[in-house]
Amino acid sequence: MNKTILVTGGLGYIGSHTVVELQKNAYNVVVVDDLSNSKKEVAERITAITGEPVKLYISDINDQDDLEALFELEAIDGVVHFAAFKSVGESVNEPFKYYANNIGGMIALQKVMNKHRVSSVVFSSSCTVYGDTKQSPIDETHPVVDAISPYGTTKIVCEQILKDLCKHSGVKGVILRYFNPVGAHPSARIGELPLGVPNNLVPYITQTAAGIREKLTVFGNDYNTPDGTNIRDYIHVVDLAKAHVKAMDYALTMDQEYDIFNLGTGKGHSVLEVIKAFEKVSGTDLPHVIGDRRTGDVEQIWADASKAENKLEWTCQYDMEDMMDTAWKWQQSLGAG
Ligand code: UDP
Numbered sequence: 001m002n003k004t005i006l007v008t009g010g011l012g013y014i015g016s017h018t019v020v021e022l023q024k025n026a027y028n029v030v031v032v033d034d035l036s037n038s039k040k041e042v043a044e045r046i047t048a049i050t051g052e053p054v055k056l057y058i059s060d061i062n063d064q065d066d067l068e069a070l071f072e073l074e075a076i077d078g079v080v081h082f083a084a085f086k087s088v089g090e091s092v093n094e095p096f097k098y099y100a101n102n103i104g105g106m107i108a109l110q111k112v113m114n115k116h117r118v119s120s121v122v123f124s125s126s127c128t129v130y131g132d133t134k135q136s137p138i139d140e141t142h143p144v145v146d147a148i149s150p151y152g153t154t155k156i157v158c159e160q161i162l163k164d165l166c167k168h169s170g171v172k173g174v175i176l177r178y179f180n181p182v183g184a185h186p187s188a189r190i191g192e193l194p195l196g197v198p199n200n201l202v203p204y205i206t207q208t209a210a211g212i213r214e215k216l217t218v219f220g221n222d223y224n225t226p227d228g229t230n231i232r233d234y235i236h237v238v239d240l241a242k243a244h245v246k247a248m249d250y251a252l253t254m255d256q257e258y259d260i261f262n263l264g265t266g267k268g269h270s271v272l273e274v275i276k277a278f279e280k281v282s283g284t285d286l287p288h289v290i291g292d293r294r295t296g297d298v299e300q301i302w303a304d305a306s307k308a309e310n311k312l313e314w315t316c317q318y319d320m321e322d323m324m325d326t327a328w329k330w331q332q333s334l335g336a337g
Helices: 013-024 041-050 064-073 088-093 095-115 150-168 201-209 237-251 271-282 306-311 320-333
Strands: 004-008 028-033 055-058 078-081 120-126 172-178 180-182 216-219 234-236 258-263 288-291
Touching: 004 013, 013 028, 013 041, 013 078, 013 237, 028 064, 064 095, 078 095, 078 237, 088 095, 088 150, 095 120, 095 150, 120 150, 120 237, 150 172, 150 258, 172 237, 180 201, 180 237, 201 216, 201 271, 201 320, 216 271, 234 237, 234 320, 237 258, 237 306, 258 306, 271 320
Parallel strands: 004 028, 004 078, 028 055, 078 120, 120 172, 172 258, 180 234, 216 288
Antiparallel strands: none
């Protein structure tokens, strides 16, 4: 019989793409989402892609009673846990909001999973746990250091909680450390829906090209990199989503207590290279200026993703131009508003 997977935060950017891939791989999917950074209509958009209905619970996972009721109603076999706040800047201004929601959410979820003897979990973490590293490509054995932000702290603490439970309580956990997810589903039915002014590079680029923003500011061109701008490992969100399916397959059958994987392409691109790729696929000139460095930006970081490739038998199919092309198509589908 098909397994049933609960996806927390399943209407969000990465969550929605993961629901699509789980459904395409014959999993039954149940979504819990509090709509704090997503829209209910995303559920219908997922169905338009896969032809499968999305069983949706609108609730905050920190509400223990609601979560308990969900686990009573649904026979859950495993959980992919995304639901969390994710704005680095906001976390600096409102750290307690982040600690309470992100760490509290993990605890609430693990308590209910424990009670219902659901042991398999895939956790959405981030390369931010590597801090201000000078070493790239970076693999999973690199030490987890002091976080650069309260957001980063919540990822480190949640990883640690999960590892404890895996060591002592029979939980089977797969921790996925994302690099920079960008792009959108090729159907242009789902993608990123930033709240307000985007902090991240690619939504800022597409909104600028759409005329919503006047110009992009490149945060510094005096870094010690070939063109002076920061280097990141951008990964297409559909490739990332597919890795979650592989990780769930693994979590449901694994012998070892827990495992950790970097998810990136293994290639770095500078900010100027991203702009160039966008201009090429969109046929537009992107208005941009060079500005000051942004506080807290790591100079350059890209993944050694060979562990995921080898152990999960997963590879990236989309390149930088595909990332820009799908991000742009998604932006255009939203109109100029
Ligand atoms: N960036 C930029 N202008 C922007 C937003 C981002 O130059 O308006 C740069 C940023 O300094 C970083 C890269 O783009 O080098 C990726 O930033 P993003 O916020 O998307 O991801 P993160 O910093 O979390 O890696």
